[in-house]
Amino acid sequence: MTSSRAHAIGAAFVAARARDRPPERVTSPNMRAASVAPAPARIGAHRRAQTRASATSKRIVTTFAVNTSAPARERASGSNALLSAIDDLRDRIDGLLPTEAKTAAVRASYTASIGLRFAFFLSQGVLTSRSNDERNVDVGAIASVVARVVLNTDESSSSATAPIVRKTMDGGDMSEEQAQEVSEFLEQHMGAIIDVFKRELEFVENGVYKFPYDMDPSTAPAAQWNPLAVAALTRAHQRDQKVVAERRKEKKGQELRETYMADPKRYPDYYLQNFHYQTDGWLSAKSAQLYDFQVETLFLGSADAMRRRALPYIADFMRNRDASTTKHLDVASGTGRFLSFVRDNHPELQSTALELSPHYLEATRKNNARFNGKGGSLRLVEANAEDMPLADEEFDMVTNVYLFHELPRAVRKTVAKEMARVLKPGGKLFFVDSVQIGDGKENGMEGAFELALDRFPAFNHEPYYKDYAVTNLIELFEEAGLKHEATATAWVSKTMVFSKPFDGQQLEAAATTMTVEAPVAEVVVPEAVVETPAAIVEEPTIAETAEVVEDADDEPPVEGTRKF
Numbered sequence: 243m244t245s246s247r248a249h250a251i252g253a254a255f256v257a258a259r260a261r262d263r264p265p266e267r268v269t270s271p272n273m274r275a276a277s278v279a280p281a282p283a284r285i286g287a288h289r290r291a292q293t294r295a296s297a298t299s300k301r302i303v304t305t306f307a308v309n310t311s312a313p314a315r316e317r318a319s320g321s322n323a324l325l326s327a328i329d330d331l332r333d334r335i336d337g338l339l340p341t342e343a344k345t346a347a348v349r350a351s352y353t354a355s356i357g358l359r360f361a362f363f364l365s366q367g368v369l370t371s372r373s374n375d376e377r378n379v380d381v382g383a384i385a386s387v388v389a390r391v392v393l394n395t396d397e398s399s400s401s402a403t404a405p406i407v408r409k410t411m412d413g414g415d416m417s418e419e420q421a422q423e424v425s426e427f428l429e430q431h432m433g434a435i436i437d438v439f440k441r442e443l444e445f446v447e448n449g450v451y452k453f454p455y456d457m458d459p460s461t462a463p464a465a466q467w468n469p470l471a472v473a474a475l476t477r478a479h480q481r482d483q484k485v486v487a488e489r490r491k492e493k494k495g496q497e498l499r500e501t502y503m504a505d506p507k508r509y510p511d512y513y514l515q516n517f518h519y520q521t522d523g524w525l526s527a528k529s530a531q532l533y534d535f536q537v538e539t540l541f542l543g544s545a546d547a548m549r550r551r552a553l554p555y556i557a558d559f560m561r562n563r564d565a566s567t568t569k570h571l572d573v574a575s576g577t578g579r580f581l582s583f584v585r586d587n588h589p590e591l592q593s594t595a596l597e598l599s600p601h602y603l604e605a606t607r608k609n610n611a612r613f614n615g616k617g618g619s620l621r622l623v624e625a626n627a628e629d630m631p632l633a634d635e636e637f638d639m640v641t642n643v644y645l646f647h648e649l650p651r652a653v654r655k656t657v658a659k660e661m662a663r664v665l666k667p668g669g670k671l672f673f674v675d676s677v678q679i680g681d682g683k684e685n686g687m688e689g690a691f692e693l694a695l696d697r698f699p700a701f702n703h704e705p706y707y708k709d710y711a712v713t714n715l716i717e718l719f720e721e722a723g724l725k726h727e728a729t730a731t732a733w734v735s736k737t738m739v740f741s742k743p744f745d746g747q748q749l750e751a752a753a754t755t756m757t758v759e760a761p762v763a764e765v766v767v768p769e770a771v772v773e774t775p776a777a778i779v780e781e782p783t784i785a786e787t788a789e790v791v792e793d794a795d796d797e798p799p800v801e802g803t804r805k806f
């Protein structure tokens with residue numbers, strides 16, 4: 243651990259940018275190189291390897307791989323020479339420092355970095371709220387609540403400070419009692435966020451996973467710490483939030499459909515929405531550029547840390563495994579942030595990122611360019627998770643973060659089955675999504691979650707959220723053939739681990755949700771599995787048939803008029 247971490251100042255966030263040269267694209271008979279530019283759909287039929295040869299539904303299949311062949315590795319290692327030298331130096335210094343000094347340095351670095359991050363995104367949230375709604379957030383009251391939760395004092399919020407807000411979202415007056423109640427509710431949430439950070443520090447201190455690369459100035463993407471880049475992104479975010487606020491006021495969660503033509507095989511209709519009231523939904527480079535900033539603002543800088551709650555389970559799974567022969571699939575990779583933390587800890591993994599938005603897939607590529615030449619590989623697949631152009635039993639582990647709450651009920655089932663299909667027996671699914679109704683009992687957050695889960699969907703245009711919030715996920719994945727192993731919550735996220743039994747192993751009956759504090763899941767070492775070939779991609783053709791998944795009848799109605 244470098245001493246520079248102790249000076250980890252300026253921990254503001256911008257989406258990670260690639261420092262390395264762009265990865266080489268690979269063309270092979272089995273893998274067609276393709277651009278992920280915002281081009282018209284590359285619609286093609288693909289042949290699934292072996293067992294699914296008969297599946298001919300039309301879908302987007304665009305795959306390319308980040309090459310780790312020897313020449314590419316050499317070039318990449320040339321450009322990474324300086325970084326390797328810094329790594330070596332760091333290791334040497336690390337070896338010389340006494341344990342207590344290292345622990346103190348990690349603690350100081352983490353606290354400084356996460357503290358600044360929290361303060362930065364809190365200020366973004368306050369700024370957005372003050373300029374775009376009429377709630378009159380009291381900054382002084384927020385500051386004293388933050389001080390109280392950070393210092394962990396026992397004073398009751400109601401007696402200690404003025405309410406944080408006195409107005410409702412629509413600008414109506416709250417009674418004194420309501421205002422106090424809302425403030426206590428916000429204080430409870432902030433306390434839970436601080437707990438996520440404390441827990442993460444324990445994991446990092448104990449070497450369960452690495453100090454997050456983007457919180458260390460010596461390894462962070464330059465753009466994340468460059469004040470000019472941060473200022474530019476902040477301005478872009480604030481400008482966009484004005485438009486988002488208008489869209490929210492007018493409840494225009496389906497604005498996207500005014501621009502996009504229907505093509506259920508390319509983009510299913512549930513997908514063509516402005517989730518989070520986001521400009522362009524998932525379908526522009528600008529949306530991908532602003533996404534992480536928006537999410538971190540919403541979660542006051544804790545989104546990455548909540549995602550990382552899956553890393554201890556992954557570390558457990560990877561123990562005694564050779565990463566270089568371990569095949570990993572990240573479904574709905576978004577901008578690739580989570581994938582980057584997995585790969586930072588296991589750089590030799592053979593990873594595949596699957597995403598329906600070409601713009602987000604491109605962000606995944608850029609945000610993961612830092613791992614080029616580190617021994618692993620990344621294959622990018624632009625496709626629908628309902629029908630993945632990937633072979634049966636191809637992957638040792640599948641990860642999936644923040645997707646299910648944005649899917650209709652029937653689609654959730656289909657995607658769960660797809661994830662189970664591509665897992666090898668003995669393989670595991672690491673799933674992260676929102677907490678649900680009934681969660682939070684163990685830390686007294688049940689009521690706070692219920693209130694938040696009730697309000698969040700309308701505030702953030704999440705049409706499938708309420709149904710997700712009452713879905714029994716254990717049953718859902720067990721129906722798909724996976725066995726529940728563990729669940730752990732981190733503020734408003736929960737991580738769940740499932741495994742795919744070997745042939746003949748029985749699934750136990752669905753258990754009730756259990757919360758574990760540390761990874762206790764047993765490591766199941768899979769039997770030797772004969773490798774199935776990678777997905778085979780054919781030239782684009784227009785297929786006759788397509789699977790169109792209808793929304794379940796009991797889904798909450800989606801407002802707006804469909805043009806198709």
Ligand SMILES: C[S@@+](CC[C@H](N)C(=O)[O-])C[C@H]1O[C@@H](n2cnc3c(N)ncnc32)[C@H](O)[C@@H]1O
Pocket residue numbers: 513524549573574575576577578580596597598599602625626627628642643644645648
């Ligand atoms: C809320 S974001 C989560 C992204 C990322 N995993 C994260 O942790 O931020 C949801 C992502 O799922 C993708 N997505 C939604 N429906 C999909 C589908 N049917 N197939 C593949 N990707 C999908 C969206 O394009 C978007 O990038």
